[in-house]
Amino acid sequence: MRFFTEFGRYLLLIKGMFSRPENAKMYWKEFMHQCSEIGLGSMGIVVIISFFMGAVSALQTAYQLTSPVIPRSTIAQIVRDTVILEFAPTLVCIVLAGVVGSKIASELGNMRVSEQIDALEIMGINTKTYLVLPKICAALLTIPALVIIAMGLGIWGGRVAGSMSGILPPNMYDIGLLENFVPYNVVFAMAKAYTFAFLISSIPAYYGYHVEGGSLEIGRSSTKAVVVSCVAVLFADYLLAALLLND
Amino acid sequence: MIEVKNLKKTFGDKTIIDDVSVKMDSGKCNLIIGSSGSGKTVFMKCLVGLFVPDAGEILYREQDFIQMNVQEKKEIRKQIGMLFQGSALFDSLTVEQNVMFPLNMFTNDSHRKKLKRVNEVLDRVNLEGANKKFPAELSGGMKKRVGIARAIVLNPQYLFCDEPNSGLDPLTSLVIDRLIKEITLEYKITTVVNTHDMNSVMEVGDHIIYMHQGLKEWEGTNKEIIFSKNDKLNEFIFASEFLKDAKDMRMLEMSGKIDNDRNMDDIMNNDASFMNDNKT
Numbered sequence: 001m002r003f004f005t006e007f008g009r010y011l012l013l014i015k016g017m018f019s020r021p022e023n024a025k026m027y028w029k030e031f032m033h034q035c036s037e038i039g040l041g042s043m044g045i046v047v048i049i050s051f052f053m054g055a056v057s058a059l060q061t062a063y064q065l066t067s068p069v070i071p072r073s074t075i076a077q078i079v080r081d082t083v084i085l086e087f088a089p090t091l092v093c094i095v096l097a098g099v100v101g102s103k104i105a106s107e108l109g110n111m112r113v114s115e116q117i118d119a120l121e122i123m124g125i126n127t128k129t130y131l132v133l134p135k136i137c138a139a140l141l142t143i144p145a146l147v148i149i150a151m152g153l154g155i156w157g158g159r160v161a162g163s164m165s166g167i168l169p170p171n172m173y174d175i176g177l178l179e180n181f182v183p184y185n186v187v188f189a190m191a192k193a194y195t196f197a198f199l200i201s202s203i204p205a206y207y208g209y210h211v212e213g214g215s216l217e218i219g220r221s222s223t224k225a226v227v228v229s230c231v232a233v234l235f236a237d238y239l240l241a242a243l244l245l246n247d
Numbered sequence: 248m249i250e251v252k253n254l255k256k257t258f259g260d261k262t263i264i265d266d267v268s269v270k271m272d273s274g275k276c277n278l279i280i281g282s283s284g285s286g287k288t289v290f291m292k293c294l295v296g297l298f299v300p301d302a303g304e305i306l307y308r309e310q311d312f313i314q315m316n317v318q319e320k321k322e323i324r325k326q327i328g329m330l331f332q333g334s335a336l337f338d339s340l341t342v343e344q345n346v347m348f349p350l351n352m353f354t355n356d357s358h359r360k361k362l363k364r365v366n367e368v369l370d371r372v373n374l375e376g377a378n379k380k381f382p383a384e385l386s387g388g389m390k391k392r393v394g395i396a397r398a399i400v401l402n403p404q405y406l407f408c409d410e411p412n413s414g415l416d417p418l419t420s421l422v423i424d425r426l427i428k429e430i431t432l433e434y435k436i437t438t439v440v441n442t443h444d445m446n447s448v449m450e451v452g453d454h455i456i457y458m459h460q461g462l463k464e465w466e467g468t469n470k471e472i473i474f475s476k477n478d479k480l481n482e483f484i485f486a487s488e489f490l491k492d493a494k495d496m497r498m499l500e501m502s503g504k505i506d507n508d509r510n511m512d513d514i515m516n517n518d519a520s521f522m523n524d525n526k527t
Contacts, residue, residue, distance in 0.1 A: 019317075023352050115335040122295050122407075123349055124324035 010206045016128040017136070031134040038135070038201075039142030042099050043149075049095055050150035053087050054079060054157030062167040072168050076158065076176025081185060083154035089189045090237050092150045093196035096143060097229040101204035104135055105225035108208025109218035117209070132205045139201035140194060147193040151186075188244050195240060196233050203229045248273050249294065249405065249437055254303035256286075256293055263289045264300070265461040273404075273437040276428055276451040280443055281458035282483055288409065290458065291441045295327060295407055296320060307405070325353060328398030330427075332410040334390040336382040336397070342369070343378035346396045353401060368396040372426060388419035392426065399430060406431065406438040412447055424450040445484055448472065457483065 021027040061078045108131060111117050120127045155177065162168035168176075204225035211221045249271040256264040263286045271277040279287045292298040294305055296312060305312040307323050315323065336345050343365055350361040369375055372392040382390060391411060398406055408427060412420035428451040431438040440447065448455060452469035457480045465477045475481060 022321075026352050110338075114333055114338075115331045116337055118297055119329065119331060119335040121297060122324055122327055122329045123352065124321040124327075125352060 009210065010202070013128060013132065013206050013209060014202060016126070017133040019126045019129050021129060022125055027130065027134060030130065031137055034134045034138035035142055037103070038100050038138050039145065041103075042096055042142075042146060045095060045099055046092055046146045046150055047153060049092060050083075050088065050153035051157040051160075053091060053150075054083055054154030054159075055161035057082055057087065057154070058158035058161045059165060059167070062162070062165075071176075073172050073176030073179060075162065075168050076173045077179055079158035080155055080177050080181070083158070084151055084185045084189050088150040088154055089147050089192040089196065090233065092147055093143065093193070093200060093233050094230055096146070096196075097200040097204075097233060098226050100139065100143075101200050101226045101229045102222045103204075104201060105204035105208035105222040106218055108132075108205060109211035109221050112209065112211045113214060113218060128209070132202075132209065135205055136198065136201045139197045143197035143200070144190055144193040147189065151189065188240070191244060192237065192240055195236050199232045199236060200229045203232055248308070249277075249439070250304075250306040250309075251294070252304040252306070254290070254293060254300050254305065256289055256298060256300045263461050264293065267303075267458070267461075267463045269456055269463060269466065271437055271439055271454065274432060274435045275453040276431050276438045276440055277454045277456065278440045278442060278448055278452045279456050279458060280448055280483070281464075282443060285458045286461040287441050287443075287458050291407060291409055291439065294439065295329060296324065325401065326404040328401070328403035328406045330391065330394040330398050330406070330408040330411055332413050334382070334394040336390060336393055338382055340381075341378065342374065342380050342382070342385070342393050345382070345393060346400050349397065349401050364400060365396075368400050369393075371399070371430070372396045387414050388416075388422065391415065391419075391423050395423075395426060395430065399434065402434065404436055406434075406436050408438065408440045408442075410441055410443075412442060412444045417446065420444060420446060421450065427451060443483075448484075459483070 058075060058079045061075045061082075062072075065072075065075060108117075111131070117127050117131070120130065159170055159173045162173050163170045204222075207221040207225035207228070208218075211217050251267060251269045251271075254264050254267045255262070267290065279290060281287045289298060293300045294312075300313060303313075307326075310319075310323075312320065312323060337348065340348065343362075346365045346368060347361055350356065350364060354361065356364075365378070366375070369377065372395050374389065374392050374396065377385070377389065377393075382393070385393065395408075406427070411423050411427060415423065424447045427438060427440065430436070431451075440451065442448065449469050449472075452472070455465075455467055455469060455472055456463055457465040457472075457477070459479050465472075465475060465480045467475065472480070472484065
């Protein structure tokens with residue numbers, strides 16, 4: 001029963017975001033600020049994770065491919081497809097759920113507890129539009145971009161690891177990358193990236209916006225926001241795979 | 248002017264505001280007083296639209312705020328300034344940016360014009376030169392003054408102050424009280440102050456509403472409150488023996504038994520008999 005109440009309030013928050021901005025210039029400024037916070041702010045962690053994700057993926061694939069019948073370039077194909085289909089969109093978004101999600105929930109929670117949201121409401125500003133919408137729009141713009149970067153870095157990480165460990169020379173890795181490439185995989189990955197971007201920005205926004213109490217509750221709502229976002233990402237991951245990869 | 252008619256607000260089974268009616272005139276400091284849990288904060292939040300009342304009317308210029316559509320409410324809210332208990336300043340913005348925020352949102356003036364207005368209101372609250380400071384660098388009293396500056400920057404018709412003296416020392420409280428009073432008279436606005444500070448009541452209370460357990464228990468001025476016969480009000484305002492004695496002093500002064508020029512120590516030391524007579 002509580003799930004439906006919370007889900008209903010979440011939908012109302014989403015519905016409440018769509019109103020005419022009081023001043024488009026201020027909203028644009030806030031949107032750009034959020035792009036910087038969410039996009040550039042998460043760039044470092046995405047770069048590190050993606051590179052090592054690809055590198056480890058290459059080494060572990062090589063470790064498992066012991067048959068002399070299978071060409072070594074297959075390692076590159078596996079790394080490419082794993083990174084594009086799963087690692088870049090899902091793993092990166094789960095990490096971003098922690099980084100971005102906790103930031104959004106605690107920022108809004110702090111604003112709620114310190115009455116800053118009330119202050120904006122009294123000024124006649126629709127706080128759902130001003131505070132939540134730019135965050136979701138910024139996430140929808142920057143997170144898919146981060147996923148694309150993660151794809152590139154993951155594949156490059158695999159190449160570097162293969163070359164450094166002597167498992168796979170770079171030219172062979174490049175040949176493998178071009179073999180059996182399915183462009184639809186990238187479309188699928190982007191569909192996942194947009195869905196996850198929406199989830200990991202809107203769910204923490206909901207928890208932060210509706211905080212009641214003090215600093216302890218901000219921490220609790222932040223943790224809850226991250227947990228629920230991660231579960232939602234995994235659930236959506238399965239749902240999208242079932243819907244879009246079903247031959 | 249704000250007129251409230253038969254306002255009622257409940258949370259679950261608990262009635263927080265029960266059938267409260269009151270008129271608040273412009274150019275006056277209207278104080279809502281009462282002990283903690285008496286419903287004064289909920290009452291104020293209903294007035295500004297942060298809570299939706301269950302019944303009653305809130306009339307701003309004879310128009311019912313509750314019945315207004317979103318756009319009409321927005322228009323009224325642009326005429327409202329509010330000072331929050333914790334000041335509610337935006338942490339990531341400087342003093343100047345905080346005060347300029349409503350101007351940025353609701354006006355299309357040039358930056359130079361907005362900056363001029365910001366400096367005007369900062370001067371008005373005696374905070375000239377604090378433009379570039381962040382809220383974390385300000386004292387409690389300064390934060391309240393920035394909050395007042397932000398509240399008045401758009402020339403509002405209504406000013407709401409929620410516990411403006413909470414967390415402030417008596418001297419700073421007095422400064423804030425006087426500032427609110429001066430601004431009320433200067434801009435001829437309707438000011439509503441939510442407080443349980445008796446110094447504020449005596450300092451700025453042109454019109455006082457005493458609330459007790461969600462009901463309007465007493466209404467009057469700061470000149471009348473001290474002589475009120477309302478038991479609940481007296482219990483609230485004369486909670487300490489010192490204040491009771493102070494009231495006795497005042498009554499003796501009024502009746503001419505004590506020379507106004509004599510200092511308090513003399514009175515306390517030498518005229519205890521007067522006080523005892525008066526108590527009995």
